[in-house]
Amino acid sequence: MTTQAVTQRIHRVVAHVFGVPLNSISDDSNPDTIPMWDSLSHINLILALEAEFGVSLTPEDTMDMVSVRLIRIILSERGVVEVPQDA
Amino acid sequence: MMRKPPASQMSLTELLGLSKLTPASYLEAARQIQAGALDGLKALRVALLATFTADPLQPYLVVESAVRGLLVKPYLAPFNQVEQQVFDRASGLYAFRPDVIAIATRLEEIAPRLLERFLALSSQEIEEELDRIEGRVQRLLEGLRQSSLAPVLVFNYAAPAWLVAGVGDASLACSQLSVVQRVNDRLATSCTQFNNVAVFDYARLVGEYGLRRWSDPKLWYLARIPFGAEAQRDVGRALARHLRATCFPPCKCLVLDVDHTLWGGVLAEDGLQGIALGEDYPGNVFKEFQRRVLSLRDRGILLAIASKNNEAEVLEALQHHRDSLLKPEHFAAMQIHWQDKAVSLRAIASALNISTDALAFFDDSPVERAWVRSQMPEVTVIDVPESPLGFVQALEGSGAFDQLFLSPEDRQRAQWYHGDQARKRLQTAHPSLETFLEELEMTVTIGEVSGDTLPRVAQLVAKTNQFNLTTRRHTAAHLESMLDAGAVGLWIRVRDRFGDHGLVGVTMAVSQGTDQWTIDTFLLSCRVIGRRIETALLSALANAVRIRGGKTLVGEYLPTPKNAPAEAFYPIHGFEPLETSGRRWVWDFAAKGTIPMPSLVQVESTAEVVAT
Numbered sequence: 104m105t106t107q108a109v110t111q112r113i114h115r116v117v118a119h120v121f122g123v124p125l126n127s128i129s130d131d132s133n134p135d136t137i138p139m140w141d142s143l144s145h146i147n148l149i150l151a152l153e154a155e156f157g158v159s160l161t162p163e164d165t166m167d168m169v170s171v172r173l174i175r176i177i178l179s180e181r182g183v184v185e186v187p188q189d190a
Numbered sequence: 191m192m193r194k195p196p197a198s199q200m201s202l203t204e205l206l207g208l209s210k211l212t213p214a215s216y217l218e219a220a221r222q223i224q225a226g227a228l229d230g231l232k233a234l235r236v237a238l239l240a241t242f243t244a245d246p247l248q249p250y251l252v253v254e255s256a257v258r259g260l261l262v263k264p265y266l267a268p269f270n271q272v273e274q275q276v277f278d279r280a281s282g283l284y285a286f287r288p289d290v291i292a293i294a295t296r297l298e299e300i301a302p303r304l305l306e307r308f309l310a311l312s313s314q315e316i317e318e319e320l321d322r323i324e325g326r327v328q329r330l331l332e333g334l335r336q337s338s339l340a341p342v343l344v345f346n347y348a349a350p351a352w353l354v355a356g357v358g359d360a361s362l363a364c365s366q367l368s369v370v371q372r373v374n375d376r377l378a379t380s381c382t383q384f385n386n387v388a389v390f391d392y393a394r395l396v397g398e399y400g401l402r403r404w405s406d407p408k409l410w411y412l413a414r415i416p417f418g419a420e421a422q423r424d425v426g427r428a429l430a431r432h433l434r435a436t437c438f439p440p441c442k443c444l445v446l447d448v449d450h451t452l453w454g455g456v457l458a459e460d461g462l463q464g465i466a467l468g469e470d471y472p473g474n475v476f477k478e479f480q481r482r483v484l485s486l487r488d489r490g491i492l493l494a495i496a497s498k499n500n501e502a503e504v505l506e507a508l509q510h511h512r513d514s515l516l517k518p519e520h521f522a523a524m525q526i527h528w529q530d531k532a533v534s535l536r537a538i539a540s541a542l543n544i545s546t547d548a549l550a551f552f553d554d555s556p557v558e559r560a561w562v563r564s565q566m567p568e569v570t571v572i573d574v575p576e577s578p579l580g581f582v583q584a585l586e587g588s589g590a591f592d593q594l595f596l597s598p599e600d601r602q603r604a605q606w607y608h609g610d611q612a613r614k615r616l617q618t619a620h621p622s623l624e625t626f627l628e629e630l631e632m633t634v635t636i637g638e639v640s641g642d643t644l645p646r647v648a649q650l651v652a653k654t655n656q657f658n659l660t661t662r663r664h665t666a667a668h669l670e671s672m673l674d675a676g677a678v679g680l681w682i683r684v685r686d687r688f689g690d691h692g693l694v695g696v697t698m699a700v701s702q703g704t705d706q707w708t709i710d711t712f713l714l715s716c717r718v719i720g721r722r723i724e725t726a727l728l729s730a731l732a733n734a735v736r737i738r739g740g741k742t743l744v745g746e747y748l749p750t751p752k753n754a755p756a757e758a759f760y761p762i763h764g765f766e767p768l769e770t771s772g773r774r775w776v777w778d779f780a781a782k783g784t785i786p787m788p789s790l791v792q793v794e795s796t797a798e799v800v801a802t
Contacts, residue, residue, distance in 0.1 A: 120217050122221045146412070147246060154212045160408070162412055
């Protein structure tokens with residue numbers, strides 16, 4: 104089994120949480136581009152990310168994760184990094 | 191009331207094709223279900239009024255309800271608008287025309303003084319708080335009933351996350367925890383005054399999961415959500431179970447397989463002595479499962495067997511296996527033959543004069559389960575895990591027998607079996623060991639070691655460490671040769687009001703061809719030490735030796751790092767020292783007579799070993 108790229112996994116979580124097609128998600132996706140992304144579903148997103156990556160996010164992380172790019176950056180600060188495919 | 195539709199027969203993973211149940215997969219699944227992905231669900235409009243943000247429950251509620259045959263359409267009243275919604279006949283709540291209404295309040299919101307200022311309150315003020323909470327609940331329910339006849343679920347109150355008196359709470363004359371319990375007791379009483387109003391046991395749910403892990407602080411501080419992700423799932427699941435119980439009647443009959451269900455192994459191959467059922471692993475797992483099954487019967491659930499087996503063998507096992515708690519008379523119907531199990535289930539329903547949709551089917555074989563599902567979609571087929579360690583959870587967690595209101599008949603039945611008196615007696619303190627032992631209502635059976643008990647005897651000889659006077663690890667073969675050479679070997683079984691402990695003690699005495707006998711082995715399983723059972727076994731042994739012409743009985747204590755509990759055994763029973771080492775002790779029948787049988791133990795014996 105190959106390790107799935109972190110970015111791909113983030114995209115899949117975002118798509119599931121907001122119910123939008125996977126191919127519509129990009130690094131630039133944010134509450135302005137995804138209408139479903141409101142304050143309550145943002146909480147769902149945070150919980151889904153915690154479960155997917157097995158991390159615990161702080162209130163500050165939660166408030167800062169307002170785009171797919173920021174999610175990726177903050178997750179990497181929390182130790183979620185790309186694992187090389189041949190590792 | 192209608193019966194459950196076919197979709198309730200599918201597990202969540204089957205239903206949604208999910209391999210992992212994550213928050214994201216619940217959200218995705220809830221979306222699919224609400225878009226109509228599943229057929230045959232009963233639509234149910236559920237209104238939830240809460241003093242906190244309850245929205246995250248939605249996906250869990252929708253998915254867990256779908257698994258139970260319900261298509262839930264939720265209505266979440268605006269945050270902390272409980273009274274506003276209930277007392278305004280034009281509110282969104284009534285416009286929604288709910289089929290079920292859930293009211294979720296927390297002490298943090300409705301009685302903060304009880305949580306934060308508890309120690310500053312006089313007992314008078316505490317009573318006033320209790321009255322106030324009760325009055326508020328009653329007014330809410332009266333208000334609801336003026337506009338809706340829908341079933342109502344009222345959340346009760348979890349223990350405070352932090353007790354104001356800290357470690358001192360439990361010792362308070364009126365502890366904070368006991369006050370929360372009183373609030374819950376009074377809530378339950380209030381609910382009974384209204385038709386179709388049930389308590390939703392939120393307190394229990396929090397306890398099952400763990401109070402300390404229940405909330406995720408960031409969710410509370412950012413969004414006033416009082417539970418973390420897994421707690422949301424648990425609340426959604428429990429609510430779904432309650433919703434199912436409001437819509438569908440409970441199953442009336444539990445149909446059980448026998449092999450690898452009521453016992454481990456295969457009866458036809460392993461034989462009566464070879465199946466796993468007893469006090470040790472893995473037999474104790476199956477015995478516990480039998481205990482749970484019996485408790486369902488006490489609740490009024492009929493039991494039946496559908497097994498592919500030889501009928502006579504199964505009946506013999508139930509009747510004669512010492513550790514089978516389930517006896518043939520516990521079963522209202524039996525279908526034991528080699529035919530199709532769907533045929534068996536139909537025959538059982540017909541014999542009991544109930545419809546097949548009132549059957550719940552518990553079988554370890556996935557093949558049989560799939561077959562019954564395909565042939566009889568109306569039957570509740572319980573998902574049985576591979577490991578028997580999960581059987582009780584599967585049975586209890588299935589919700590197949592869930593009933594929000596036990597009828598007077600049900601309750602009477604429960605009292606008939608368990609007895610209010612017994613419960614009251616359990617609540618009384620045991621002021622002395624004597625009283626405690628008396629109330630245990632112990633009965634011991636003592637018999638001579640022979641072929642059918644030898645395996646268990648050898649097992650005890652091999653593993654007993656604490657109450658073991660000599661720790662001689664004889665093999666079964668060696669024990670047998672000792673018996674052949676004239677040794678006395680006795681076993682003891684114990685049962686008390688709490689159940690059967692099985693065969694728990696062994697003793698062997700040998701003579702050296704003289705009238706002096708020596709206790710070669712004396713041991714007792716540690717779970718029954720200190721109940722005079724050792725005295726009963728010693729008394730029986732002494733008597734057996736005397737009957738065989740013994741004049742003296744010598745007991746030895748051989749110390750090991752573990753057997754200190756047995757050290758004073760012989761002197762306590764009046765044996766005289768044979769030497770100064772404290773290792774060898776003697777009982778002289780001519781001088782001392784018999785060793786008395788303890789009065790608190792009732793003895794049934796299969797051997798001529800009890801002193802008269």
